[in-house]
Amino acid sequence: TEAEWEFAARGGLDGAVYVWGDEFTPKGQMMANTWQGEFPWQNFKEDGYEGTSPVGSFPPNGYGLFDMAGNVWEWTQDWYSAQHEAPPSPCCVPENPRGGKLELSYDPAQPHITIPRKVTKGGSHLCAPNYCLRYRPAARTGEMIDSSTCHLGFRCIVRV
Numbered sequence: 001t002e003a004e005w006e007f008a009a010r011g012g013l014d015g016a017v018y019v020w021g022d023e024f025t026p027k028g029q030m031m032a033n034t035w036q037g038e039f040p041w042q043n044f045k046e047d048g049y050e051g052t053s054p055v056g057s058f059p060p061n062g063y064g065l066f067d068m069a070g071n072v073w074e075w076t077q078d079w080y081s082a083q084h085e086a087p088p089s090p091c092c093v094p095e096n097p098r099g100g101k102l103e104l105s106y107d108p109a110q111p112h113i114t115i116p117r118k119v120t121k122g123g124s125h126l127c128a129p130n131y132c133l134r135y136r137p138a139a140r141t142g143e144m145i146d147s148s149t150c151h152l153g154f155r156c157i158v159r160v
Contacts, residue, residue, distance in 0.1 A: 002078040002119045002140065005155075009068035009122065009137040011061030019061045019068045019137050032058055032070030034135055035128035051150065052125055069135040070127065072153035073120040073143065079105040080117040080142025105142065117142035124151035 009019050016022055020031045030036075030047040037044045047053070052071055060066045081104040105116040120143045123135030134141065143152065 002076045002121065004157075005074065005076050005121050006137050008063060008065055009061065011063045011065065011068070013062060017136060020059065030058065032067070032123075032135055033125045034070040034123065035126055035131070037128065039126065039128035039131035049125060068122060069137070070123055071125055072122070072151050073124050073134075073141070074122045075143070075152070075154045076119045076121055078119045080119045080140075081105060082142075107142070113144070115144040115146055117144050120152065126151050 010016065011019055013019070013021065018024065018031065020026070025031065033047050033049050033053040035043050036046040043050060047058075049057070053067075056066050058067065058070075061068050079102050081101065102116055105118070107113060107117065119140050121137075121140055123132065123139060126132075127134045133139070
């Protein structure tokens with residue numbers, strides 16, 4: 001789910017801007033595969049990659065998970081809606097909230113397209129500060145379920 005993905009991505013750093021902390025390049029070190037430069041004209045490739053990078057090319061987060069930001073957007077199980085639904089009561093949030101409803105996942109700006117969308121998280125190697133800045137753990141977008149691109153992937157999980 002989106003909630004599970006975000007919990008895993010944060011790696012225990014609640015409230016941090018990025019999955020590795022609050023600085024984009026701590027001590028000058030690249031922490032994720034993102035676009036460096038003005039998208040889409042110039043990528044300086046300061047991280048060493050023009051496209052996707054091999055898993056483990058950057059340090060893991062606090063839970064030992066690699067590439068929770070940048071590289072490729074990751075599918076989640078939740079249907080996308082522009083806003084999260086309100087919690088059931090003002091005091092409580094469900095333990096593992098499920099996001100969105102199928103009927104809300106269609107893009108209202110494109111009523112002629114009836115392909116539902118799922119939540120994607122993590123940003124990609126095409127995210128740049130001047131363009132999308134979506135490699136923050138709370139960032140999200142909706143992607144039509146029949147999409148496939150070079151910067152969209154998935155993460156295998158094991159439930160224990």
